């Protein structure tokens with residue numbers, strides 16, 4: 383197949399899923415064309431069958447706001463025509479699905495299909511804004527196929543928008559060959575020179591991730607267990623989080639590592655992954671941690687209970703219940719046999735989301751959408 387993939391190219395779950403999917407499809411012999419404003423961060427090095435098409439945006443002075451949706455639609459038309467695309471696969475509804483709809487109207491290629499994958503905040507946050515809601519609903523309804531990364535997100539989409547459309551659930555995935563626990567003694571010695579336990583969190587430091595909760599949980603854990611906290615990623619709340627660490631007097635025990643391209647070593651040197659999010663449609667970073675045998679302590683929101691098994695792969699608590707999450711962490715960190723059991727169970731669970739299985743699901747879904755515009759559940 384000739385597949386056009388559009389995603390946000392920077393750090394973030396939806397871009398990661400889109401890029402890893404494109405790479406895997408290319409390895410299976412499909413021709414994959416990434417169409418975006420920048421080179422996707424996970425697209426490293428040359429790969430056969432993978433091409434990148436950059437969307438250029440005019441900076442004409444009249445346009446106070448960049449017209450990305452339109453520029454993307456034009457680029458989609460160009461790529462579809464010259465590369466004979468069978469389908470556009472849009473990751474994150476806004477504005478990608480809208481651009482794809484426009485592109486399809488402009489193309490004289492009636493068989494080109496549009497598939498939209500909903501990732502989370504496109505529905506739970508951004509899509510709910512009045513300025514986006516009508517166009518979001520329209521773009522989803524006009525897609526030939528729609529997938530969501532969890533049952534939670536499918537229900538939320540159907541309920542919030544009253545959309546009468548089949549939505550296929552295709553979860554996030556992980557390459558368990560790459561994401562596995564590797565020897566990381568050097569990293570561990572560097573982070574925890576006195577054999578402290580290591581807690582880790584990775585995110586885009588947005589409000590929805592509740593990073594201050596991560597810090598407060600760690601603060602409570604440290605009162606009982608010698609420990610260090612690693613914070614991976616960057617975003618709008620990072621400075622506030624650094625300030626909180628100084629206020630709590632724990633700054634020397636917390637390392638802000640910023641954005642990291644490769645995290646397998648860091649995960650392999652960690653004992654607990656914390657994800658106390660306010661909203662999480664799936665929790666890709668938790669899945670990656672689980673694949674590296676790191677039990678997860680998370681909130682009970684969104685799709686997290688579809689990934690995590692409470693009392694086996696980690697623990698789940700109510701949003702904001704810092705005390706309970708800290709107690710769970712202390713329990714695991716002070717009971718080595720139990721921690722080991724959880725670590726192995728986390729890995730086993732992650733293997734159910736092995737990339738090859740989920741990529742095949744996407745492939746079959748593409749075939750069904752190409753065979754007919756309406757896709758039964």
Ligand code: GMT
Nearest residue numbers: 394395396501502503662663664665666
């Ligand atoms: O987590 C984020 O805020 C980034 C966001 C994105 O769209 O890049 O991630 C969303 O998509 C991921 C991949 O499908 C999911 O694993 C995340 O749970 C989801 N984030 C939220 O729902 C907050």
